Amino acid sequence: GEQVEQRPPHLSVREGDSAVITCTYTDPNSYYFFWYKQEPGASLQLLMKVFSSTEINEGQGFTVLLNKKDTRLSLNLTAAHPGDSAAYFCAVSAGVDSNYQLIWGSGTKLIIKP
């Protein structure tokens, strides 16, 4: 079945710097890709999504890129600010083929230093 590997598990960057979190997946038929954010003490919330047909999405200071050839999904933060400190999780679905089940990455704890 689908496997998703997320890297790095921990990431610390200075305010204003960029950050990149990457997930690689194994099922080339995967179609739906999601990034969730979990702030300390809070519940997971959907941050961004991208579909296989679109490959890129931007918003809230983030860019999500999908590289289908390398089966790699990335979350790019262009200019970090303290509110970005959180855990980030990718989730991948092959859609109806997998009964819409989401397969999750293991998470990245992002810390923004002043």
Add this chain to the structure above:
Amino acid sequence: GGIITQTPKFLIGQEGQKLTLKCQQNFNHDTMYWYRQDSGKGLRLIYYSITENDLQKGDLSEGYDASREKKSSFSLTVTSAQKNEMAVFLCASTTGRHTGQLYFGEGSKLTVL
């Protein structure tokens, strides 16, 4: 807006004990999920339910039971708590599985003594 409420937030039990976690949502969502979150691992699906009285097993269902007697509530029972089950259990709901837009509760942390 709606909310998902998980109770209790913290649950301490003895090894071998039967323990129940509860989840309520007021989104009027059809589908609800129970996930387990272990440190350093991704979320793993235990059970989900696409409507009242429906139950579907996830990859991690062994050792757990679930119940969906009402659309708004979904409970999870650990049938015999084990020390290696110390984890956070997350409840979520969605209006449509194809959307990938899950709404999560804040989690229930289980500690087994």
